[in-house]
Amino acid sequence: MPVLKKATLEKSASKGSEETEELPKLPVPPLQQTMDMYLKCMKHLVSEEQYKKSKAIVEKFIMPGGVGEMLQQKLLERQEKTENWIHQYWLDDMYLNNRLPLPVNSSPAVIFARHNFQDANDQLRFTANLISGVLDYxxxxxxxxxPVDFARGQLSGQPMCMKQYYGLFSSYRLPGPSKDTLVAQESSIMPEPEHIIVACNNQFFVLDVVINFRRLSEGDLFTQLKKIVRMAENEDERLPPIGLLTSDGRAEWSQAREVLMKDSTNRDSLDMIERCMCLVCLDAPTGLELNEANRALQLLHGGGYDKNGGNRWYDKPMQFVVGRDGVCGTICEHSPFDGIVLVQCTEHLLKYMKNSPKKLVRADSVSELPAPxxxxxxxSPEIQGHLASSAEKLQRIVNNLDFTVYRFKGYGKEFIKKQKMSPDAFIQISLQLAFYRCHRKLVPTYESASIRRFRMGRVDNIRSSTAEALAFVKAMMDGKSTISDSEKMEYLRSAIAAQTNYTILAITGMAIDNHLLALRELAREHCKELPEVFTDEMYLSSNRFILSTSQVPTTMEMFCCYGPVVPNGYGACYNPQPESILFCISSFRDCKETSSDTFAKAVEESLTAMGDLCVQHNTKAQTPVKERKSQQENGHRT
Structure with missing residues (x-):
């Protein structure tokens, strides 16, 4: 690494830590407050008998001088010693301890607008332009x-922690037998990556993007990509689709990687992939109708081992897919950064590509470049066995995913704002109503809330299935019509207020999930056995998020999607537009209780009913009292 570059990096690293230090540390909520809130969040979701049992367990836990107070004290000590008391516990619990395969179960995707490539060269020009945008970013x-991000929505205007951005192109998720490791390349030991990996025909190629201290131009990149495509077409050189191994369960992939590492050739190849900036996957045509749902599936799992499923390396945080048939987007390994960081980066790339001059890239622009x-x-036969097993499991994931993209066109966020309601809170209540329509109950719900107002902040959980939401959905589903529209409107406003209040608790570091997780992990470290509060059925069920939701807003022509987090659950990602709302709904076919199409229909019915309720209420509110009385006397419905 040249001296100048090293000095620049050291200077920028110190600048980054200064930015972080200016933000406040994440606060530790009071123990009593968290335990009271936990009981309140779960009371209406469990049986009366279960609630009574769990309440007694909680009371024992928080007794003066008891285990709860001891753990809270340990947590306050941890807050003093660390930049962020929850960061490592959360990272391990949410990602690194999870043994499930990354595709669908963990890695979200961003789908771009479909591109109409005239020929293979057109595809490669687009790819060169994209890579150039990555290098610019x-x-x-x-x-x-x-520039520093500032909070939007509730409590807007506060500066946000920027640390996650630095993991976009300089980190790697290393599989382990019982726990993965998130490797950061920003340390002084590891040089900055100066190459990307291009996947084509399930083969992997090293594309140096800096040669002799000079960044390659788009013309250079186009030339190199053409060479890669030619090399990938050579049947005599074709190697097995090793990328399939990264789609397997984490323990299985860790075991296969150990076998690969025994050979020096494999070690060198793994090293090049693990140290690269990102992956670019040049996909073969899917042969499917390219509607929004099918394009999303190509990004989420590649269509299986016989399509583009092996043309991936799931451990790398950023993979850009450019399909010959115009299916384009990003799939990301989620552990280094949250969805909004992914979206901000992707928006930058798309703007860069849109604004870059559309000059014709000549294939012979630079001929002296070394070949990729x-x-x-x-x-070995052992690796062949792992590959066969990985291929079979990926196919099961492909066949099991029940996925739909639904655009509600009745109204969008502008209508909701006119009701003086938060669009996010309104949509969350509609999801509760949709779930109740399908299953006649509410369940623990996850909605990610950013805590980037604090140093090294990631997310906490907004528990949307509030008692107020349950009261509203029951009123809306009341078959006897004994509840008036004005009463229903009161229930709705109450549910919106409860959702908004919990959102504010979450983004200010006062929600319950991170706090309970830290207390549980500290109990593992300091108690002979886990306190009963963490083995109790109510606590266990409070962490089974049957409804996993997230708002991922963007003004660009793209959308985000992901899979469910439990076998009998739904993933519901949504993007509120001014006049419409886009939903990506996922579930698993193995579960007979769930159906993505049925849930999407229930979302439509719920949003329509809630919109009608608002319109009817507004109409009544605007009708003079005398006129209303006259209409009622004449038996007219207003």
């Missing part, structure tokens, strides 16, 4: 020149 990151290098693999 990486330069901003390396110089710490990215194919990564080689030595595959």
């Amino acid at each position: 990486k330069t901003l990151l390396d110089m710490h020149a990215l 290098r194919r990564l080689r693999w030595k595959c």
Whole structure:
């Protein structure tokens, strides 16, 4: 690494830590407050008998001088010693301890508008332009020149922690037998990556993007990509689809990686992938109708081992997919950063590509560049066995995912704002009503809330299935019509207020999930056995998020999606637009209780009913009292 670059990096790293230090530390909520809130969140979701039992367990836990007070004290000590008391516990619990395969279960995708490539060269010009955008963004990151994000929505205007951005192109999720490791390349030991990996025909190629201290131009990149495509078409050189191994369960992939590492050729290839900036996957045509749902599936799992499922390396945080048939987007390994950071980066890239001059890239622009290098693999019979098993499991994931993209066109966030309600809270209540329509109950619900107002902040959980939401959905589903529209409106406003209040608790570091997780992990470290509060059925069920939701807003022509987090659950990602709302609904076919199409229909019915309620209420509110009395006397419905 040249001296100048190293000095710049050291300077920018110190600048980054200064930015972080200016933010406040995440507060520790009072123990009594969290335990009271926990009981309140769960009371209406469990049986009376279960609630009484759990309440007694909680009371024992928080007794003066008891285990709860001891753990709270340990947590306050941890807050003093660390930048962020929840960060590592949360990262381990949410991602690194999870043994499920990354596709669908963990890795979200962003789907771009479909592109109409005239020919293979057109696809490669687009890819060269995209890579150039990545390098442009990486330069901003390396110089710490990215403008600071400020909070939007509730309590807007506060500066946000920017640390997650620095994991976009310089981290890697290393599989382990019982726990993964998130490897950061920003340390002084690891040089900055100066290459990307291009996947084509399930083969992997090293594309150096900096040669002789000079960043490659788009013309250079186009030339190199053409060479890669030619090399990938050579049947004599074709190697097994090693990328399939990264789609397996984490323990299985860790075991296969250990076998691969025994050979020096494989070690070199793994090293090049693990140290790269990002992956670019040049996908073969899918052969499917390219509606929004099918394009999303290509990003989420690649269509299986016989399509583009092996043309991936799921451990790398950023993979850009450019399909010959115009299916384009990003799939990300989620552990280093949250959805909004992914979206901000992606929006930057799309704007860069839109604004870059559409000059014709000449194939012969630079001929003296060294050819990109194919990564080689030595595959023992044991590895062949792992590959067959990985392929079969990926196919099961593909067949099991029940996914739909639904756009509600009745109204959008502008209508909701006119009701003087938060669009996010309104949509969350509609999801509760939709779930109740399908299942006649409410369940613990996850909605991610950013805590980036604090140093190294990631997310906490907004528990949307409030008692007030349950009262509203029951009123809306009341078959006897004994509840008036004005009463229903009161229930709705109460549910919106409860959702909004909990959102504010979450974003100010006062929600319950992170606090309870930290107390549980400290109990593992300091108690002989886990306190009963953490083994109680109510606590266990409070962490089974049958409804996993997230608002991922963007003004660009793209959308985000992900899979459910439990076998009998739904994933519901939504993007409120001014005049419409886009939903990506996922569930698993194995579960006979769930159906993504049925849930999407219930969302439509719920939003329609809630919109009608608001309109009817407004109409009544605007009708003079005398006129209303006259209409009622004449038996007219207003």
